[in-house]
Amino acid sequence: MPPKRASQISPNASVPPIPKAPSSATSSSSSKSSSAPTQTAQTAQTVLFDLWQRYLNTTPQRVKLIDVFMAFLVVVGGLQFVYCVLVGNYPFNAFLAGFGATVGQFVLTASLRIQTNPENKREFGSVSHERAFADFVLGSLILHFFCVNFIN
Amino acid sequence: MRWFVSLLLITLLGLVQGLSSTGSRLLVVIEESSEKAQYSTFWDDLEGKSNNCRGYKLTFESPKNDKLSLFQHGERAFDHILLLPPKSKGTSFYTITGDVDLPSSGLGPALTPKLLLQFINQNGNILLTLSSDSPTPTSISSLLLELDIHLPPDRDSLVVDHFNYDTASASEKHDVLLLPQGSRIRSDVRNYFGGDGTIAFPRAVAQELGNSSPLLAPILRAKSTAYSYNPKDEAEVVEDPFAVGEQISLVSSMQARNSARFTVFGSAEALENKWFDRKVKSVDGRDSKTANREFAKQITAWTFMEVGVLKVGRVEHHLSSITGDAPGNDSVAQLGYLNPTIYRVKNDVTFNIEISEYSYDQLTPLKVDASDALQLEFTMLSPYHRLDLVSISQTPNSTVFSRTFKLPDQHGIFSFRVNHKRPFLTNVDVKREVTVRHFAHDEWPRSWEISAGWVWIAGVWITIAGWVAFVGIWLWSEPAYEQSKGKKMQ
Numbered sequence: 001m002p003p004k005r006a007s008q009i010s011p012n013a014s015v016p017p018i019p020k021a022p023s024s025a026t027s028s029s030s031s032k033s034s035s036a037p038t039q040t041a042q043t044a045q046t047v048l049f050d051l052w053q054r055y056l057n058t059t060p061q062r063v064k065l066i067d068v069f070m071a072f073l074v075v076v077g078g079l080q081f082v083y084c085v086l087v088g089n090y091p092f093n094a095f096l097a098g099f100g101a102t103v104g105q106f107v108l109t110a111s112l113r114i115q116t117n118p119e120n121k122r123e124f125g126s127v128s129h130e131r132a133f134a135d136f137v138l139g140s141l142i143l144h145f146f147c148v149n150f151i152n
Numbered sequence: 153m154r155w156f157v158s159l160l161l162i163t164l165l166g167l168v169q170g171l172s173s174t175g176s177r178l179l180v181v182i183e184e185s186s187e188k189a190q191y192s193t194f195w196d197d198l199e200g201k202s203n204n205c206r207g208y209k210l211t212f213e214s215p216k217n218d219k220l221s222l223f224q225h226g227e228r229a230f231d232h233i234l235l236l237p238p239k240s241k242g243t244s245f246y247t248i249t250g251d252v253d254l255p256s257s258g259l260g261p262a263l264t265p266k267l268l269l270q271f272i273n274q275n276g277n278i279l280l281t282l283s284s285d286s287p288t289p290t291s292i293s294s295l296l297l298e299l300d301i302h303l304p305p306d307r308d309s310l311v312v313d314h315f316n317y318d319t320a321s322a323s324e325k326h327d328v329l330l331l332p333q334g335s336r337i338r339s340d341v342r343n344y345f346g347g348d349g350t351i352a353f354p355r356a357v358a359q360e361l362g363n364s365s366p367l368l369a370p371i372l373r374a375k376s377t378a379y380s381y382n383p384k385d386e387a388e389v390v391e392d393p394f395a396v397g398e399q400i401s402l403v404s405s406m407q408a409r410n411s412a413r414f415t416v417f418g419s420a421e422a423l424e425n426k427w428f429d430r431k432v433k434s435v436d437g438r439d440s441k442t443a444n445r446e447f448a449k450q451i452t453a454w455t456f457m458e459v460g461v462l463k464v465g466r467v468e469h470h471l472s473s474i475t476g477d478a479p480g481n482d483s484v485a486q487l488g489y490l491n492p493t494i495y496r497v498k499n500d501v502t503f504n505i506e507i508s509e510y511s512y513d514q515l516t517p518l519k520v521d522a523s524d525a526l527q528l529e530f531t532m533l534s535p536y537h538r539l540d541l542v543s544i545s546q547t548p549n550s551t552v553f554s555r556t557f558k559l560p561d562q563h564g565i566f567s568f569r570v571n572h573k574r575p576f577l578t579n580v581d582v583k584r585e586v587t588v589r590h591f592a593h594d595e596w597p598r599s600w601e602i603s604a605g606w607v608w609i610a611g612v613w614i615t616i617a618g619w620v621a622f623v624g625i626w627l628w629s630e631p632a633y634e635q636s637k638g639k640k641m642q
Contacts, residue, residue, distance in 0.1 A: 098608025
């Protein structure tokens with residue numbers, strides 16, 4: 001019932017106000033919307049930039065090195081996986097070895113990062129950095145040995 | 153004991169010098185010795201007195217003889233049996249006491265169906281002749297029934313043909329059939345009973361072959377106008393005849409799984425002297441001489457293993473690659489690579505088999521019809537390959553069939569098998585078992601031989617190189633870290 005009334009009323013009542021209100025609203029909203037995202041984007045950019053700056057300033061050199069290496073591993077592993085998807089997995093052992101090497105290396109490097117990051121000192125205080133690095137080297141050597149043998 | 157057996161075998165070999173490939177001791181079961189004279193030409197042909205070669209040693213025995221036995225010391229006493237129909241009117245001369253299963257009317261205690269089947273099981277061959285003049289004993293009917301060969305239920309039935317009869321001798325009764333010598337029953341089946349002559353078939357007993365048995369094959373069929381009826385039947389019109397037309401088999405063969413042969417010959421009278429070289433006149437007035445003598449020779453030759461006997465000679469297999477630089481099998485044998493017990497999956501292997509066919513008095517090279525094929529199976533439970541063997545060479549006595557193929561990608565215990573079973577030819581079932589192993593560790597192609605894997609090989613080495621670089625930089629960058637550590641310590 002109420003919508004019917006409204007429809008009956010609307011032609012009798014002022015015709016101009018109805019289009020006016022929406023037009024003003026749209027214009028204002030469009031101007032606002034155009035400004036608001038830029039503001040948020042700017043804030044996001046600044047947040048990201050701040051984050052990046054903070055990372056550069058506070059992260060120790062070795063942790064940065066680890067992060068670079070891990071990014072490198074992700075790229076290498078990703079490329080191998082894409083190649084497998086595109087070309088097929090024919091020497092499957094080669095794919096497993098190649099992809100597994102990057103994944104395994106990534107995992108080992110991540111554990112090294114956890115153990116040597118100064119922020120985790122409370123949890124890993126008993127493990128010296130030298131000890132963690134030695135574990136990492138030994139684990140990596142075993143991984144490489146397996147991968148190279150598996151690829152035949 | 154061993155030397156005695158071999159000595160016995162040598163003496164037996166000396167005795168067995170007939171034409172048949174299995175033996176020459178032939179038992180002829182004939183009830184009245186006075187009837188012997190009627191078949192004298194047939195006996196002469198079998199003994200080979202006239203044309204000096206067949207050389208069967210005939211033993212005539214009456215079924216009444218108590219001392220007759222098909223077996224002696226558990227072995228066959230004869231190689232072949234020729235059964236002539238008993239003249240007695242189906243009466244029970246011998247009531248076998250004790251054995252309830254045996255029919256009362258038979259050929260006597262030595263020739264019960266059970267013993268005849270045992271004879272076949274021991275590789276003996278039987279030629280059974282029937283005659284409508286003398287009713288077939290029930291024991292014979294039941295024996296035939298066991299082999300899926302059916303005889304007319306009324307014992308006096310004979311085959312008549314109002315279009316193909318001898319006008320000279322059976323102008324009234326039309327019961328002497330004139331038939332051309334056998335044609336092949338199927339285009340791919342060997343015909344051992346062919347010829348241009350006309351066969352006279354007086355007063356024949358019709359046989360009907362069951363559909364289910366693959367061991368049965370008709371040798372001579374009646375013409376499409378023939379039918380079987382009982383002359384004792386008073387009715388003017390024959391209603392519901394036992395068999396008509398080409399359904400009627402006048403001569404049928406059964407070759408058992410052990411290749412022993414059993415032939416049913418519909419008319420014993422056709423083997424008598426008077427039908428061997430007789431002038432007959434067909435309905436359209438053509439005079440001709442009967443070819444019964446030749447046909448009888450063909451039938452007995454086939455039944456008693458003179459023709460259609462296959463013999464397997466050398467069976468060899470080897471790696472095909474060996475023959476590349478050393479041609480021929482002999483060189484393979486010299487190299488010591490013949491018939492190895494083990495192969496690898498995907499090996500190229502050559503299989504050779506030498507087969508001869510015994511034909512009357514010599515071994516001849518086997519010829520396989522173009523529409524047929526000798527096949528080789530490479531089988532483990534079921535065949536992984538079934539391939540046609542190709543004849544590659546012939547010796548005066550044999551054909552060498554060969555085939556080269558790639559072994560399947562499946563390891564296990566396989567066998568090369570040649571399973572050749574054809575009508576009128578003895579069965580060949582040759583098996584040679586070999587082991588097929590999988591690839592050994594060092595038989596796979598190396599990684600770099602497969603170009604598709606180069607990316608992943610590169611991936612592994614790049615990872616390793618990156619790791620080495622990382623370790624180097626890590627160790628080199630230690631002082632900087634010490635400083636930060638030191639700061640924190642402070």
